[in-house]
Amino acid sequence: MTGTLAVLAPAIPAPRIEYAQLSPLLLVFGAAVAGVLVEAFAPRPLRRALHLPVAFGGLAGAFALTVAVAVASPVFSGGRPGDIAAVGAVAVDLPTLFIQGTIELLALISVLVIAESSHEVSAFAAQAAAVPGSSAERESLAAGISHTEVYPLTLFAVGGMLLFPASNDLVTMFVALEVLSLPLYLLSGLARRRRLLSQEAAMKYFLLGAFSSAFFLFGIAMLYGFSGSVRLSAIAAAASGNTSGGVLLYSGIALLGVGLLFKIGAVPFQAWKPDVYQGAPTPVTALMASCTLASAFGAVLRVFYVAFGQLTWDWRPAMWAVAIVTMLGGSIIAVTQTDVKRLLAYSSIAQAGYLLTGVVAASPAGLAGTMFYLAAYGATIVGAFAVVTLVQGHGGEAAHLSSWAGLGKRSPLVAGVFAFFLIALAGIPLTSGFMGKFAVFQAAISGGATPLVIVGAISSAILAFPYVRVIVLMFFSEPPQDGPVVVRPSGFTTTAVSVGALVTLVLGVVPEPLLRLAHDAAARLFVG
Amino acid sequence: MISPADYVALAAILFVIGGVGVLIRRNALVVFMCIELMLNAVNLAFIAFARLHGGLDGQVIAFFVMVVAAAEVVVGLAILTAIFRSRRSASVDDANLLKY
Numbered sequence: 100m101t102g103t104l105a106v107l108a109p110a111i112p113a114p115r116i117e118y119a120q121l122s123p124l125l126l127v128f129g130a131a132v133a134g135v136l137v138e139a140f141a142p143r144p145l146r147r148a149l150h151l152p153v154a155f156g157g158l159a160g161a162f163a164l165t166v167a168v169a170v171a172s173p174v175f176s177g178g179r180p181g182d183i184a185a186v187g188a189v190a191v192d193l194p195t196l197f198i199q200g201t202i203e204l205l206a207l208i209s210v211l212v213i214a215e216s217s218h219e220v221s222a223f224a225a226q227a228a229a230v231p232g233s234s235a236e237r238e239s240l241a242a243g244i245s246h247t248e249v250y251p252l253t254l255f256a257v258g259g260m261l262l263f264p265a266s267n268d269l270v271t272m273f274v275a276l277e278v279l280s281l282p283l284y285l286l287s288g289l290a291r292r293r294r295l296l297s298q299e300a301a302m303k304y305f306l307l308g309a310f311s312s313a314f315f316l317f318g319i320a321m322l323y324g325f326s327g328s329v330r331l332s333a334i335a336a337a338a339s340g341n342t343s344g345g346v347l348l349y350s351g352i353a354l355l356g357v358g359l360l361f362k363i364g365a366v367p368f369q370a371w372k373p374d375v376y377q378g379a380p381t382p383v384t385a386l387m388a389s390c391t392l393a394s395a396f397g398a399v400l401r402v403f404y405v406a407f408g409q410l411t412w413d414w415r416p417a418m419w420a421v422a423i424v425t426m427l428g429g430s431i432i433a434v435t436q437t438d439v440k441r442l443l444a445y446s447s448i449a450q451a452g453y454l455l456t457g458v459v460a461a462s463p464a465g466l467a468g469t470m471f472y473l474a475a476y477g478a479t480i481v482g483a484f485a486v487v488t489l490v491q492g493h494g495g496e497a498a499h500l501s502s503w504a505g506l507g508k509r510s511p512l513v514a515g516v517f518a519f520f521l522i523a524l525a526g527i528p529l530t531s532g533f534m535g536k537f538a539v540f541q542a543a544i545s546g547g548a549t550p551l552v553i554v555g556a557i558s559s560a561i562l563a564f565p566y567v568r569v570i571v572l573m574f575f576s577e578p579p580q581d582g583p584v585v586v587r588p589s590g591f592t593t594t595a596v597s598v599g600a601l602v603t604l605v606l607g608v609v610p611e612p613l614l615r616l617a618h619d620a621a622a623r624l625f626v627g
Numbered sequence: 628m629i630s631p632a633d634y635v636a637l638a639a640i641l642f643v644i645g646g647v648g649v650l651i652r653r654n655a656l657v658v659f660m661c662i663e664l665m666l667n668a669v670n671l672a673f674i675a676f677a678r679l680h681g682g683l684d685g686q687v688i689a690f691f692v693m694v695v696a697a698a699e700v701v702v703g704l705a706i707l708t709a710i711f712r713s714r715r716s717a718s719v720d721d722a723n724l725l726k727y
Contacts, residue, residue, distance in 0.1 A: 231713045270688050277695045281702045288706055298710045299722040305706050306658055306719070309699055310649050313665035316692060317642055320669050323685060324635065324676040374725040 117184040120168055120191045123161040123199060124265075127258040130157025134251030143244060147216070150250035154210050157254060161261070162203040169196040181626030183267055187330060190267040190401070193620035197470050198264050198397040202390045205477040206257045209386040211595040212485045213249060218586035219495075221245040222380040222488065223289045224297075231294040246289055253386065256282040260390050264397025267626075269319040269329040269355075272398060276315065276362070279394060280308050283387060287379035292495030300378025307361070307371045315358025321351030322406075331406040339409040352407060352414060359402065362395035363451045365421050366428040376444035381496060384440060385484035388447050389477035396454055396473055400466060403458060405625045411461045418459050422551055425452030426558035433565050439487055439498045442565055443480065446524055449562050450476055453555055457539035460546030467621035468538035471614055475531035475606045476524075482599020483520040485592050489513055490583050497583035500569065505578025510585040514573045516600055521566040523603045526559050531606030538614065634675035641668035655707050655717045666696045 118125070130153050137149045172181070172193060181192025215222065223246045225239035259279025266272035288301025323329050325347035326337035338348060357368065364372040376384045407414055429449030436442040454476075457469035490497050490506065490513070497503070507514035523530035536559065540552045588596075606613060641664060648661030670689040677685025711717050 227709065270691055274691060274695060277699065281698060284702055284706060288709065295713060296724050298706070298713060299724055301706045302655060302710050302719075302722055303725070305703050306649075306655065306662070309659070309662045309703065310646075310665075313642075313645070313662055313669065316666065316669045317672070319688075320638075320672040320676065323673065323688070324679070327676075327680040327682060327684075329684065329688065378725050 114186045116186075117182065117191075119171075120182060120184045121189060123164040123168065123203070124189075124258060124261050126161045126164060127157055127203075127254055127261060130154065130160075131251045131254035131258055133157075134254055138248055138251060143247075146247040147214075150247055151214055154214075154250045154254060155207065158203050158207045158210065158257065162200055162207070165196055165200045165203060169193060169200070172196070181623065183626060188267055188271045189262070189265050190626050191265065192626040193623045194400070194466060194470065194625055195265045195397065197617060197620040198393055198473065199261050201470070201474045201477060202257065202260050202393050205389040205393065205474075205481060206253070206260075206386065208478070208481045208485075208595045208598055209382060209389060210250075210253060211591045212382040212385050212481070212488060213253060215382070215488065215589060215592045217589035217592075218489075218491060219291065221249075222291055222382050223249050224291050224294060227289055231298075245291065249286060249289065249383075252282040252286055256286070256386070257390060260394035263394045264401055266398070266401070267331055269322065269331070269334075272402075273312070273316060273319060276312060276358075276398075279391065280312070283383070283391065284308065286383045286386075287375055289383075290378070290380040293378075296378040297380065298378075300375045304371055304375045304379075311358050311361035311368065314354045314361075318351045318354030318356070318358060321347045321354060325351055331402065334406045335409060338407065349413070352410070353417075355402065356414070356417070359395065359399045360421060363392060363399060363454075364448050365451050365455060366425040366448065369425070369428070369448045372448055373441050373444040376447070377438055377440045377498070381440065381484050381488045384444075385481045388443070388480045388484065392447070392451065392454075393473040393477055396458075396469060399458060400469060401625055404461070404466065408461075415459060415461065418455060419548070419551060422452050422455035422459055423554050425449070425455060426555055427452075427561075430558040430562035433562055436565060437500050439500060439503065439569070440484075441498075442500070442569070443483060443487075443524075446562060446565075447480065449558055450524070452558065453536055453539055456543040456548060456551045456555055459548050459551060460539070460542040462542060462546050463618075463621045463624060464542035465539070465546055466624070467614070467617040468535075468540075468542040470621065471538050471610070471617040472535035474613065474617075475535040475603070475610075478599050478602035478606075479520055479523045479531060482596050482603065483517065483524070485595040485599065486513060486517045486520065488592060489585050489588055491586050492583040493581075500572060502579065502583045503569065504572050504576045505582065506585070507574035509578055509582075513585045516596060518570045518573065519600060520603065521569060523607070525563040525566045529604075529607045531603045531610070534607055534610040534614070538617075631675045631678040634678075635672055638668045638672035638675060641665075641671065653718045653720055655710070655719050658719060659703055659707065663696060663700075666692060 133153050141149050184191050220243050225244050229236040256279050259275050262275035284305040287304050288298050290297030322334050326334045361368040429445050433445035457465045523532040526532040526536045543552050645661045645665035649658050652658050670692050673685040673689045
């Protein structure tokens with residue numbers, strides 16, 4: 100009987116999976132699964148000690164493998180710019196590898212901040228299920244425990260972030276988007292202090308994120324209806340042969356754009372960003388502000404350069420408008436902020452606008468500039484949020500600006516480092532922020548978007564005001580009586596802040612090596 | 628005669644109903660149900676397009692969407708339950724600590 104069936108059934112060829120090229124992704128997901136096993140089988144006191152080597156090893160190993168794949172890339176079959184792995188689902192090319200390497204390094208620094216445990220047990224809730232203010236919560240706090248699930252959740256999120264810009268078809272991209280988003284929704288709600296704020300941030304992030312991914316998905320459906328495929332190259336081919344316009348194509352681009360622009364937090368889809376950045380545990384905010392942004396921009400670049408590369412004249416006007424309102428909106432609202440984390444969130448919105456000018460350039464130079472900016476900005480913002488975790492008041496972090504007054508007189512080093520990060524975010528020369536802005540603006544000018552660059556310069560000038568105000572507040576005002584204290588961090592946070600500051604300085608003084616790497620990677624463009 | 632294109636129109640209508648529901652309803656659970664309605668509208672669109680193109684891709688994608696939506700329900704309900712237990716309210720208007 101079985102023999103007959105075997106004869107009748109048509110032979111299904113086994114898919115060829117390029118394990119070597121997918122190894123960075125597989126390692127991160129493998130480490131995440133190992134973390135789940137640790138959570139399931141290891142006794143509670145041992146868990147943190149087991150999670151740390153798994154998380155650090157997984158991310159560092161993934162970076163090493165990414166470098167190895169990039170070094171081996173000249174042998175991509177037949178001189179192509181890259182390879183398509185996993186039966187067409189994942190693209191392995193140099194721009195993607197550059198972005199993946201950036202994400203892995205930034206995630207490594209973020210995990211350092213996540214792992215900090217010297218001034219409190221951890222930044223994460225003792226028991227997320229215990230109602231805030233209840234006796235159950237007091238008991239769990241007194242027991243000195245915390246959620247170690249954050250390590251596998253972080254690794255799953257990072258795995259999704261690595262896949263997101265590498266997706267070669269839109270369904271893979273949607274799955275990657277959810278794999279990166281779902282753990283982040285949970286992580287946002289796990290703060291140890293100010294739990295109501297944290298839970299509210301998680302709810303807002305979740306509802307708005309699910310809402311936007313519905314738009315993303317409907318956009319995919321429209322493009323599938325238009326081209327009969329979800330493969331980016333097939334959509335590009337169908338779009339270039341398109342002569343009759345097409346409601347499906349343009350509504351698909353618009354809806355897909357809404358989903359992607361939500362993830363990068365561009366105006367008018369920015370509403371979630373300040374709330375989530377403020378409410379989430381600060382180490383998670385650092386992860387979101389650096390890695391998620393890099394990943395989402397990688398996906399934006401891939402979709403708009405590969406699938407809609409022939410339609411530049413159609414999407415550019417809309418992208419111009421979004422970039423302008425994002426740059427101006429983010430910087431103007433930042434001026435009125437009184438909370439450090441919220442201020443950094445609005446500044447991050449404005450930075451997303453500067454990065455969009457690199458996307459608008461629609462050239463290899465724009466691609467390279469955006470990639471360089473992502474690496475430079477990511478290191479700066481992780482360092483800045485790591486400093487925020489150190490300034491502690493009575494009920495946890497003292498994020499309100501009034502309590503930062505006179506910080507420079509009490510802790511000159513910490514205040515000095517934070518001022519340096521703010522100067523870098525403002526884009527003053529000799530910092531990486533200046534080089535990053537210069538790279539994207541130069542690409543935008545040669546791409547014919549000079550008005551955008553003028554708006555960008557105005558926005559930078561506006562944004563410098565709140566930064567300078569914070570610096571003046573820290574160094575030229577008297578500290579309040581019962582002000583916050585700067586806690587003494589362990590090696591984890593110290594390393595994160597130092598690496599952030601060092602990268603910010605080095606990329607500002609000698610940006611050449613990384614810029615050249617970005618240009619070399621971008622010259623090969625995305626594989627279609 | 629109902630053509631596949633009519634199903635696409637129905638999917639668009641359902642999607643808009645879900646979208647409007649997200650914007651005007653107050654209860655977080657109802658908002659979430661409206662998002663689920665949008666996802667199901669997308670599934671209908673995928674299947675109608677698969678019929679139009681004579682391929683199977685769209686039907687397979689609908690399964691992917693269902694699985695992801697199920698995972699989303701798990702995470703979403705966990706967050707909504709936690710917030711309901713601490714606030715005794717599931718209204719999205721009551722969650723107003725984070726603003727400006």
